[in-house]
Amino acid sequence: MRGYRVRAQKSQLAAGLRVELSPQSIGRMEDGQKVKICTSQIRDLLDLYCVPDPSDERDEIFLLWQEVKDQALAAKIAGTTKGWWQAYTDQYEPHFDHYLGLEAVATHMTTHQVVLLPGLLQTPGYRRAISLAGNPSVSAAAVERRLELAAHRQVRLADPNFRVDILLSEGVLRHTPGGRSVMADQLNRILELMESRPNVSIRAVPLDAGSHVGLLAQAFTLLEFPPLASHLAEPPIVYVEGYEGGLYLERTDMIDRHRRAIVDIRRVALTEDGTKQLVNQIAKEYGA
Known part of the structure; x- marks a missing residue:
């Protein structure tokens, strides 16, 4: 960008004032060093530097900018950059670090x-009960940090560009970690999300649904990512977590097998309205 700035006879100070960056930051950017900047700031700089819009020069700059963003996203998906969740590495198993990075950039989760x-979906009461079940001697401070981690993850549900499809066995709704009152609160939270988050779909599979592939596939999560530049396309990933660790499945045949499983599970799942009725019914049983 230095050439454009010099040609327009603008100083680094003038450029920095235009986009609210220091002159030093402008200099680092021109030297190819890492600077936190957004698309609107680049657009403002090009306007300041009198680069015509539209023009081949401007198109080329934005194409390069898109590649930079794509590379950053690909690095995050690959787990090569640090994310907010790594402040909590003492509160989850090592294999889960990669999953949290994937979840943070996915655009669709099933x-x-x-x-x-x-x-x-977990409420603090539910999360606390699960933490204590896994380690009854865990400290109160550690539990609170796990609750912070869960709350931070759940912020993504407010992102309308993050689509979440959740298929739950009815058994999930009937287990009572922490007791009936904790589960009653949890079921009310599910109902609240179903009403308030159009990007979140929750459907229950009744215990009498008969035979379906979900009985064999057990628990899994399919994560899909935004389209990148063609040479940086990120394939979907299936995550399968067990008591001893997690598996990350990337082979096309494995992804396709889990997609077929999702289709079959949806075939026997209740509609969203039917799920709300079931959740309400169970919540009343628990005294909600």
Whole structure:
């Protein structure tokens, strides 16, 4: 960008004032060093530097900018950059670090759960009960940090560009970690999300649904990512978590097999309205 700035006879100070960056930041950017900047700031700089709009020069700059963003996203998906969740590495198993990075950049998540609710839905009471079940001697401070981690993850549900499809065995709704009152609160939270988050779909699979592939596939999560430049296309990933660790499945045949499983599970799942009725019914049983 230095050439454009010099040609327009603008100083680094003038450029910095235009986009609210320091002259030093402008200099680092011109030297190809890492600077936090957004698309609107680049557009403002090009206007300041009198680069015509439209023009081949401007198009080329934005094409390069898109490649930079794509590379940053690909690096995050690959787990080569640090994310907010790494401040909590003492509160989750090592294999889960990669999953949190994937979840943070996915645009579509489909999960099938047969025993526990996914973390994105869990209330503090439910999360606390699960933490204590896994380690009864865990400290109160550690539990609070796990609750912070869960709350931070759930912020993504407010992103309308993040689509979440959740398929739950009825058994998930009937297990009572922490007791009936905790589960009653949890079921009310599910109902609240179903009403307030149009990007979140929750459907239950009744216990009498008969035979379906979900009985064999058990719990898994399919994560899909935004389209990048053609040479940086990121394939979907299936995550399967077990008591001893997690598996990340990327082979096309494995992805296709899980997509077919999702289709079959949806075939036997209740509609969203039917799911709301079931959740309401169980919540009343628990005294909600």
